[in-house]
Every structure is written in structure tokens, then in C-alpha cells.
Amino acid sequence: MKNLLLIYPPLVKACEPPVGIARLTACVRHQGVHCDVWDANWQGQMALLQCSTQTGQELPRTRQARSRMQKDLDYLRQPHGYGSFDRYQLAVHRLNHLMRVAAKPFSCTAGLADFLHQRLQPVVSDDLLQAAEHPEELPFHSFFQEQLQRRLAQNCPDLIGVSLNYLSQALCAFSLIGMLRRMIPHIPVMLGGGLITSWMCRPGWRNPFAGLVDDLVAGPGETALLRRLSIADPPAAVPPDYDPLPLQRYFSPGITLPYSASFGCYWNRCAFCPEKAEGRRFQPQTMNRISRDLETLVHRHHPRLLHLTDNALSPRLLHHLIDHPPNAPWYGFTRITAALADVDFCRSLKKAGCVLLKLGVESGDDGVLNGMNKGHSVALASRVLHQLHNAGIAAFVYLLFGTPWEDESAAQATLEFVVRHQREITFINPAIFNQPIEPGQPAQPFYGGDLSLYTDYEHPRAWSRSLVRRFLDRSFKRHPAVAAILRRTPPFFTSNHAPFFCQQEESAQ
Ligand code: SF4
Known part of the structure; x- marks a missing residue:
């Protein structure tokens, strides 16, 4: 053997x-x-x-x-x-x-x-x-x-x-x-x-x-x-x-089991995304297999939480999870889509065990979202956050500053978006854009590293990394509404531990 x-x-x-x-x-x-x-x-x-x-x-x-x-x-x-x-x-x-x-x-x-x-x-x-x-x-x-x-x-x-x-x-x-x-x-x-x-x-x-x-x-x-x-x-x-x-020894309160229902990304269109730059093919598991696997894992280990690790849970998969709930609480990353703007859909997700969704909101400016090819608008993101909140699903919001389509006024619009939605955004992750190295494009890799996945680049609107960092440190993170959200975002473990705070809060109600 x-x-x-x-x-x-x-x-x-x-x-x-x-x-x-x-x-x-x-x-x-x-x-x-x-x-x-x-x-x-x-x-x-x-x-x-x-x-x-x-x-x-x-x-x-x-x-x-x-x-x-x-x-x-x-x-x-x-x-x-x-x-x-x-x-x-x-x-x-x-x-x-x-x-x-x-x-x-x-x-x-x-x-x-x-x-x-x-x-x-x-x-x-x-x-x-x-x-x-x-x-x-x-x-x-x-x-x-x-x-x-x-x-x-x-x-x-x-x-x-x-x-x-x-x-x-x-x-x-x-x-x-x-x-x-x-x-x-x-x-x-x-x-x-x-x-x-x-x-x-x-x-x-x-x-x-x-x-x-x-x-x-x-x-x-x-x-x-x-x-x-x-x-x-x-x-x-x-x-x-x-x-x-x-399984019992990891730094979590009970067993957390990760599961990938797909490789790659079903959307695969966001202009800034390394998944797209790498040209990876989307390879989903069949819905039958996903249900079978989750049923086996839940039956065997009784997890406190399932972590669906897909780059983006597709609307089809979310519908499937509603129809075939995995019998354990779960969370994962998904895109802002019209389905999530429907409160009944969000309530069904909640009933199917969804504790938290990680959402690539990225920006509060439509010009930036269009440039990124995110496939959602600011208005849709607002409706989604509102309905998730109504349904009792926590939102872990990802924002991306300093993209080629952003300038300071667009970044300011993102700050205002967060302020408007401060009650609906449970956790937040503001990040600074890195330019992925793309085939056929000239590249000046970060740190001169031959294995770097990102390249230095000059911002077309002179909205440089240092200006973006200053905006984040002096304006964005210091705004009382943002500071309050950042204060409740778990240090080090961030989204991995965030669902446990939501579960704990729910059980205390
Ligand atoms: S949804 Fe996420 S993984 Fe998919 S292309 Fe956009 S950024 Fe990349």
C-alpha cells in the first residue's frame, strides 16, 4: 500500500x-x-x-x-x-x-x-x-x-x-x-x-x-x-x-468546517480581480454533490459553523441552499445581486442557516462600480444591505479604495455610503487597490519580486497610494460612524470570527 x-x-x-x-x-x-x-x-x-x-x-x-x-x-x-x-x-x-x-x-x-x-x-x-x-x-x-x-x-x-x-x-x-x-x-x-x-x-x-x-x-x-x-x-x-x-483544537468556539462548492468565480468579470487576471475557469460542483457532501459533514461532525469558501456564492447556489438547508449555520462571500434585494429571499436564507454574508460592495460611487465591472449599482447595494438587515443576516462589507476609476470625491462618496448604512453594515474591511500583473501588460513587480502578483502603477487621476492611505487614516477611519464599525470588527481573525459574535448576540436576545 x-x-x-x-x-x-x-x-x-x-x-x-x-x-x-x-x-x-x-x-x-x-x-x-x-x-x-x-x-x-x-x-x-x-x-x-x-x-x-x-x-x-x-x-x-x-x-x-x-x-x-x-x-x-x-x-x-x-x-x-x-x-x-x-x-x-x-x-x-x-x-x-x-x-x-x-x-x-x-x-x-x-x-x-x-x-x-x-x-x-x-x-x-x-x-x-x-x-x-x-x-x-x-x-x-x-x-x-x-x-x-x-x-x-x-x-x-x-x-x-x-x-x-x-x-x-x-x-x-x-x-x-x-x-x-x-x-x-x-x-x-x-x-x-x-x-x-x-x-x-x-x-x-x-x-x-x-x-x-x-x-x-x-x-x-x-x-x-x-x-x-x-x-x-x-x-x-x-x-x-x-x-x-x-477539529476541537482550532482557535474557534466549536468545530468550523470549510467547504468549497466551486473553484474560480462564476462572475469572473471584475476588472481588478486576480481571479480574472489569472484566467481561471469556473468549476462548480453539482448541486446534488454539494447537498450530499454537506449532509455527510454535518452528520459526522456537528459543526458550530460551516464556512463556504467560494470566491462568490452564486444566486443559483443560494437558491439551492434555501431549498436544501445544510442543517448547520453557515457564512460565505457573495456578490451584490438583485436576488438579495428581496426581503423574502433574505429571510429564506436566514431560515436556511445563513448567519453572515461577506459582500464586495467596493465603492459608493456608480462611476467606479461601472469601471470595475462589478455588475451592481450603489442603489442596489443600498437595497441589499437594507434587506439583509431586515432579515437578521450580518453584512461584512469589503471596500476597495484607490482603483484607477476613483478620485478623492468618489472615495468621499464611499465614506458617505457607509455613513448612510451604518446601522446595516455589521463589519467592514477597507483595503487599498493593488494592480494585478496581467498578461501582455508591462509590469514593475512590487518589491522587485519575481513572484509578485501585483505591479506598481501610476494612477491615471494622480490619486496615489499615499494620498489614498492619508484619506483612509485621516478621514475615513476617523469618521465616528466608520470608527464604530471598525471597533466591532474582530482583530486578526476578522471575518472568520465575526459570525460567532453574531451567533452570541442572537442567543443573548
Ligand atoms: S466577484 Fe470576486 S472573485 Fe469574482 S470576479 Fe469579482 S472580485 Fe473576482
Whole structure:
């Protein structure tokens, strides 16, 4: 029998199990392959929190954070931890501080949601190769070493798969691969995931990791993995397998299960979107399969929350969820569409378990929305926010400032939109536009990184990043209505923890 080890490297938010790894696990186990799964992200963060207890001299703040660590972790894992926002903030800031302290001797900044190195950039392939060459320079080195020795002694795999989805994982992933190369040079390593897919879709892509990684995989990795295992069958339609993951230990109050009902985006038209720039095809699961998978997952794990991870839940899928509710509360990202402007539709969604919708509102100016090709108007966004509020569904609103179609007066219109809808916007995420690198367009990659997905560009209306940042800091975020919304948006975990506050508030009513 074949033996596979799948690894999810640090560092991303450790509030739910990794969905990609769970999908691959289900696929290979269905074929009788023995599959070990290692969530080195969650476990690595626990190791970092604990190793921060070993420093000699420390500040009172660190001492206090250390003495409260276990209580703070327990707090995040219980529903009542989301009953007091102030108490929650204290807990996450203390845990984040402990991670900062542990990573500092390595010239790194680690936190509950980020990982940076002072010198090495995750968008520079030479820096990633250096992390692989000198894994001891990163804070997870001794944790990786101890875990790998133990795991490899118990069960030496025939193949190792590493899932790399976010930039904050890249340096740690390559340092881990460097260690694997030294410890078991003859075992092939496959590297896939969302970030690898984006890199491989980059115009002019050339693989800089050929000497280190045996296979790089773009898109869903099931077919490539089966082929590597010499299995000719196509991937079976089976639900993600979360059994080997530590479901009760993530930083959430009960089990949160992520599920992807599609890959790519059904809309795929927004002018600023990397999904579109990468030319990814929309690949939805069938509605029958979605219902079957969700039913199995809910029956098996009784999740406190389902996280539908699609780029945008299509109106068709939302209708389907109304007709076939998954029997567990859920949340996800969707577009502003006419369907959501109907209060009966919103009430049906609520009845089907929808706690919160993440919405790409982006702007309060119609000219900007048209330029972006968002497919909605300011008036429609207003009606949608109003009806979601009436139906009791929380709105996590995403705004994008500094796009090529915006100027200061359009940004001001967005501020006024938020002020008008302050009662209806539950949480908010204001971001600054990055220009994706597009095929055939001249590019000046950020940080000079050969793997950067974004390029520097000159704003056509001289609404530069520095002016946008000043507007956000001095006008937008300081407006009392916006400040009040930002104050209730969970730090670090943002939309991942936001639904728990909504659930807690509802149960208190
Ligand atoms: S809806 Fe979202 S994922 Fe889809 S094209 Fe627009 S920005 Fe991209």
C-alpha cells in the first residue's frame, strides 16, 4: 500500500482546518492510500506560543500574557468568549504578543494572522530558496525538526504533499521543504495550493524551484496526486475528510468546517480581480454533490459553523441552499445581486442557516462600480444591505479604495455610503487597490519580486497610494460612524470570527 504525508505549513489563521488538505485526504483514502495529515500551521503556532515561555528576562506585558495564555486559548474555544468584545480583544492581543516575542530573535514578525521576515521576501524566489537552504534561520525550525523526526520514524511516506495557499506561509513552507530534502532526500515532494496556482498563472512563469520540489501543481491537486501515486482512476466525488485533523483544537468556539462548492468565480468579470487576471475557469460542483457532501459533514461532525469558501456564492447556489438547508449555520462571500434585494429571499436564507454574508460592495460611487465591472449599482447595494438587515443576516462589507476609476470625491462618496448604512453594515474591511500583473501588460513587480502578483502603477487621476492611505487614516477611519464599525470588527481573525459574535448576540436576545 502507498503511504502519503500531507502537510499544511505555518502561518495562517488557525481557526479552522485546511479545506484543500481535507479534499486531497478524502480523494486518496478513497483509493486505499494510507494518508497521514499534519497541520503544522495550528501545531506550529501552539509551539511558538509555548516557546515564548522560555525567555529569561521579560516585560510585565509578556509575563502577564504568558500567565494568561491557556485561559485565553480556552476563551477563544468557547462560545461565551464571543459575548464580550473587550475581553475577546484582550485575549487575542495577548496571544498575538506572545507570538511576536517568540519570533523576534529570528528577525521575524509572527502573529495570529501574519508572518514576515526582516530580510527575506516571500515574493522573491531566491529568498525562498535561501529559507530552504538555511531553515534554522526561521522560528519554526526546532518544531519542524522534532516533529519530522518523530513522524518519519513512525511512518516513512512514499510521497509528501505540501499545500501553500498564502504568502504568509511561503517562507515557512520552503524552510520545511529544505529540511525534508536533508532528512529524506529520496522521497518526492509535491507543492500545490492557491498561491502556487497564482504563481503558475503569472505571465512568463518559469519554475525556479526545479531542484528542490519534484512537482508543482496548479489548481485542484487531486488528479496530479493520483497520477503521482500511479492510480489511473479519476478523483471520486467524496466529501472532504476532516477525521485526521485536530477539529476541537482550532482557535474557534466549536468545530468550523470549510467547504468549497466551486473553484474560480462564476462572475469572473471584475476588472481588478486576480481571479480574472489569472484566467481561471469556473468549476462548480453539482448541486446534488454539494447537498450530499454537506449532509455527510454535518452528520459526522456537528459543526458550530460551516464556512463556504467560494470566491462568490452564486444566486443559483443560494437558491439551492434555501431549498436544501445544510442543517448547520453557515457564512460565505457573495456578490451584490438583485436576488438579495428581496426581503423574502433574505429571510429564506436566514431560515436556511445563513448567519453572515461577506459582500464586495467596493465603492459608493456608480462611476467606479461601472469601471470595475462589478455588475451592481450603489442603489442596489443600498437595497441589499437594507434587506439583509431586515432579515437578521450580518453584512461584512469589503471596500476597495484607490482603483484607477476613483478620485478623492468618489472615495468621499464611499465614506458617505457607509455613513448612510451604518446601522446595516455589521463589519467592514477597507483595503487599498493593488494592480494585478496581467498578461501582455508591462509590469514593475512590487518589491522587485519575481513572484509578485501585483505591479506598481501610476494612477491615471494622480490619486496615489499615499494620498489614498492619508484619506483612509485621516478621514475615513476617523469618521465616528466608520470608527464604530471598525471597533466591532474582530482583530486578526476578522471575518472568520465575526459570525460567532453574531451567533452570541442572537442567543443573548
Ligand atoms: S466577484 Fe470576486 S472573485 Fe469574482 S470576479 Fe469579482 S472580485 Fe473576482
